[in-house]
Amino acid sequence: MSSTITTTQQDSSKPTFTDPYQERKHLLEHTAAAFRFFERHGYNEGVSGHISVRDPVDPSTFWINPLGKHFAMMKASDMVQVDEDGNVIGGNKHVVNAAGFKIHSVIHKARPDVNAACHAHSIYGKAYSCFGKPLQMLSQDSCLFYNAHGVYKDFGGVVLEQKESNQIAQALGNGKAVILQNHGNLTTGSTVDEAAILFFIMERTSQAQLLADSCTNNTKRPISDKAAKFTFDALADSDSLYSEFQPEYDYEVYRNDDFLFKDNFPFGPDSQN
Template sequence: MSPVTTQTSSEPIVQESSITFGGKANHTIPNFTDMYEKRKWMLNHMAAAFRVFARKDYAEGQAGHISIRDPVDRDTFWINPLGVHFAMLKAEDMVHVNEMGEILPDGNQLSINHAGFCIHSEIHKARPDVDAACHTHSIYGKAYSTFGKPLEMISQDSCLFYNAHAVYEGFGGVVLDGGEGKHIAAALGSKQSVILQNHGILTTGRSVDEAAFMFIAMEKSCQAQLLADAAANQSKPKRFIEDREAAFTYNATVTPFNLYSCFQPEYSYEISRSNGDI
């Protein structure tokens, strides 16, 4: 195990955990030499992420989107079509778009959420390290976003976001142009997640599995934060995790392999529920 490091800057310390317990890993991130095969794999996992979000009640009307950067042409990305329920989405339903918002011929030709394009296109342009981004109007995320405050380190799970999430305080209404998307991307900066004041939450990842797991974790952390805030009083004040322990927990858990692995039980369950029809 690497030594504990106290985090003193605003940037997260990312270290791969070397903790092993014998045996082989239950889940591994596949390596692809054929980027077209990787595209198929990514779209399959993207569809599963939408199914998981539907099961967790993150769908609301036509709002909400997940995007993945195309591994063949990295200046383009895939996003869900407008007006199709998360629970019905399949890999073949995803829409392939370029940075200009033009729908490309190798994907579904349905229209897309304009606000979703404005947000995700700016994130993908600003963050070449980000391969996936998730945003929906989940109930606890949008409830906690009204405070315009970062999550407090009140639990082991909230340490996933230790110095690794931002807050966008400049809500400009529904996103109808690239300007608001640029503001959101700027607020995200080099962080992995961002709380959008009066709007909801957004997470990113180096895989759609990672971004989806972090969205689920942030939504639950918002729920726990709201419950703790509601219960706190003078005789029962909240106690916070110290920086040293929060940094250690973050460093030991927030790695691409671990976050990818954390989503695989959800992915496998969706494959089982749909009999592979995804």
């Protein structure tokens, strides 16, 4: 007796919300989990690195991590709400990374479809970025960035100038990610879950690219455009990438759930946020 194995697209576990304040609570908790996930993989480096999420209550504003808070210690209640002019208007009301605000504010303005963006100074992302070229389609994972990532080739120092942040947003274009030459990687998503797992995949893909490039006595065999597009279409949709992060979120809750809101939600409709 034979059996047939069929494959279907993974069902999305991404929730839908009728209450924007419940959505705010959800996204802040998942953002805190993303920071814990980043720390577990060694992406923290001093005060560098930031994750932002668009606020569902007031979409012209976004939440970002406070300056100087270690990724391993991040809690949902630590997040800071800022407006498009950089004013701290809610949440933890702590000072934020000026360069982080410059980068994320322009992306959120330029891309209404982007609800989250991640940037950190991860080691392989920094190493590969110095070549100033896109990733090659060398593995299944790299195909998640097929025709969906750009390269910003004009590093001008710490991003404190509006021109620099505008150029980063232009290099991102309509893609999911951008390699910042001499700097590292930045990923985006319709959810923070999508942006976070893409950052992880891009970091691993950068590592694999560097290893492949180091094998100078062998010829690399890139994936064909047809196969790369097929893989991208099958795996790189927002629902699948959201689902991809959920085991990591569950593990962070299992490790230590102190990043979650307990008992009451301080940034609800009765608060001043």
